[in-house]
Structures are given as structure tokens and as C-alpha cells.
Amino acid sequence: MHPIVIIGSGMAGYAVAREFRKLNPELELIMICADDAINYAKPTLSNALVGNKAPEQIPLGDAAKMSAQLNMQIINKSWVKAIDAAKHELTIESQNGTQTQLYSKLVLAVGANPIRLAISGDGSEDIHVVNNLDHYKAFRKQLAAREDKRVVILGAGLIGCEFANDLQNTGAKVSVVDLAPQPLGRLLPSHVAAKFQSNLEETGIQFVLGTTVEKVSRIENGDYQVSLANGQSLVADVVLSAIGLQPEINLAKQAGIHTSRGVLTNKGLETNLADIYAVGDCAEVNGTLLPYVMPIMQQARALAKTLNGEHTAVHYPAMPVAVKTPAAPLTVLPAPIDVETQWETEELEDGMIARAIDQDGVLRGFVLLGATAGKQRLTLTKQVPDLIPASV
Incomplete structure (x- = not known):
């Protein structure tokens, strides 16, 4: 055999x-x-x-x-x-x-x-992506060699926000650029995204939203000028692309x-x-x-x-995703994209619980922002139907 x-x-x-x-x-x-x-x-x-x-x-x-x-x-x-x-x-x-x-x-x-944007400029080839350990080593090496540690991140999705929080927590100065009007555009309703963004901004992270990077140019001292479609420009020591x-x-x-x-x-x-x-x-x-x-x-x-010879279908129970952003603890269980839902939000002292409810009143997804909300993860997960049931 x-x-x-x-x-x-x-x-x-x-x-x-x-x-x-x-x-x-x-x-x-x-x-x-x-x-x-x-x-x-x-x-x-x-x-x-x-x-x-x-x-x-x-x-x-x-x-x-x-x-x-x-x-x-x-x-x-x-x-x-x-x-x-x-x-x-x-x-x-x-x-x-x-x-x-x-x-x-x-x-x-x-x-x-990694998805790579078509970006002009003589610095565009120096844009890092981190999709494996070798990529990460190259990124860390350049970061360690730079004194100011100004990092421009392309993409305010899950990975972009996680890297932003990690870098900011260790003394870097981080700007996050995204074409979407909010961070985590595909995962969060706008009112939760606004609070999430605000929590990250309090740590010093700068969000530049509703625009995109057009050009990355090498300038003096090994710096980069990152030119945006809205006419703004940012100076960076390192540019990281995390757009998906x-x-x-x-x-x-x-x-x-x-x-x-x-x-x-x-x-x-x-x-x-x-x-x-x-x-x-x-x-x-x-x-x-x-x-x-x-x-x-x-x-x-x-x-x-x-x-091993025992034909088995995959079973997808409800599987929430914990986003690694300690400045804004976040757990997300996206509702299935083919299900129409309405958001119901409960405000808490240190965050919020947003529930995605379908037309039959069934909980299909949720967002937990903040430490208090996070404690509801298990209780709410049990209420959400399996994405793929445990039978073929």
C-alpha cells in the first residue's frame, strides 16, 4: 500500500x-x-x-x-x-x-x-508581510535595527489590530491604515467597532480609515514616506501589510x-x-x-x-474567535453570512455584549467587548446552533 x-x-x-x-x-x-x-x-x-x-x-x-x-x-x-x-x-x-x-x-x-496591494514607490518592495516564521524574523530584524520604531500597518482586520496592539505595548508608535470606515469591518457592527477603536486609540494607536496606501518611498535615514490616497502622508521605520x-x-x-x-x-x-x-x-x-x-x-x-478507514464528516460547533488585543479584550462569533440578523446590544461598564438575532429570535452570533462581557463566552456559545451539525 x-x-x-x-x-x-x-x-x-x-x-x-x-x-x-x-x-x-x-x-x-x-x-x-x-x-x-x-x-x-x-x-x-x-x-x-x-x-x-x-x-x-x-x-x-x-x-x-x-x-x-x-x-x-x-x-x-x-x-x-x-x-x-x-x-x-x-x-x-x-x-x-x-x-x-x-x-x-x-x-x-x-x-x-498574503494579499498584496499594488503599491508604487521605491520602498514598496520593503513592505513586510507576516505569514510565516521567516517573514516574522525579517520583520523583527528590521524593527530591532530602528530606533524610533514607527510602524505603519496596512489593514485594520484581525491580524492588523493584533499586531498594532502588540507593537504599541512594546514601545512602538503604530498607525493603522484601512479603506474601510472602521476596524474589523467584516466582524463587528459599527457601534462595537467604534468602542473597540477608541480603546485601542487610548493606548496611542492611530487609525487612518477610509483611505488606502498609494506609494511607499525611501527617504533619508532609512525612513519611509507612506503616501495615502487622501493626500496625507506618514513617516515609518517599518511598513507591515496585513490586509488578509x-x-x-x-x-x-x-x-x-x-x-x-x-x-x-x-x-x-x-x-x-x-x-x-x-x-x-x-x-x-x-x-x-x-x-x-x-x-x-x-x-x-x-x-x-x-x-484510518472510518468515514467521518467534520462537525463545526459554534466556535468563537478570541482576538488578541489586550487593550480591548474581544471575542467574536460571526453569524453565518447567509443568515439575516439584527443586533441587540447590552452596554456594560467596561464594554458591551452585542447579540446577532435571526428572524426566528435565535442567537446566531455575538461580539463580547471587555473583560466582563468575555465571561459570557461559554453561556452564549451554547445557545448558538452548530454551523455544521454532527451528522453528514
């Missing part, structure tokens, strides 16, 4: 390997990845500064350690260039040339890529796997091609993209059972 092959060494790839090994210690398992296969939790990158963690302290294990721990062959610094679904065969390129690898089952855990991620779908597309925003799967995480599955940030499961830790763990547990 040919091995099970996992493409990708991010949280999803390692989670599938770990869950599968709990069920089956022996069946041959191979991981193929373009990077060095260091295992680390990507969510820790956006609050490592305040935790006083150097980039070198973030990894949980290198390829050798993970290979031994999971009884898995790891082929790192290698690129899967083609999938032949009919032959169950991969074409792999590395520094050593081209080779092929047969598989019995294939798991796509290829993640997502796009699922990696190119490899799947070339193989004839159906894609939309992500790699399309059913509730069993199966693609349209036999024995090929998708998990993590690249997977659009039953029409839903959920690039968060809890959905990934749910997927990994279900897929491990399926790979």
Missing part, C-alpha cells in the same frame, strides 16, 4: 498527522513542504513581542524532531509541481532535481498567501480539483477527485472558509478518522 501524503507543514498539516498517529501508529505517512518544516503555532506571531518571545523561541520542533515524534518522513524544501489524480502520483521538485511520489490518500494543507489572506488553490486547480475562493470540499473534507482531501486555510468546506485554529482542529480530527 502506498503512503498517505500530506502537502504542507503548517498547523493544519501537523494537526492531521498528529491526530492520525493517535489512531494509527504504523501506516506510512509522508509530509512534503516547500519550507524547512519547523513546527510552530502561527497565531503566536501577532503577540510574541508582548510575551517577550524572540523569533528563535517560537518553534516547537524542527523537521528531525517532528519526523521522530510522528513516525513520519518529512521531505522539506521541496515543491509539489503536479498531481496526477488518475495515477495517484505527485511530481516533486527540489534542489536535487525532479522525483515522483505515489500516494494512497492525499491531503492538501497548503494554506493561504487568499487560499492557495493553484496546485489544486491544475490537477482538476474544483475551487472557488478555496479548495472545495464536502463535509467529509473530500474534493471532487477520489482520495484527495483539503484542510486548513486552503479549504472551503461546505461553502465556508474558516481560517481559525478551532475549525482546523475539528477538521484534523474528522479527517484522521476518515484516513
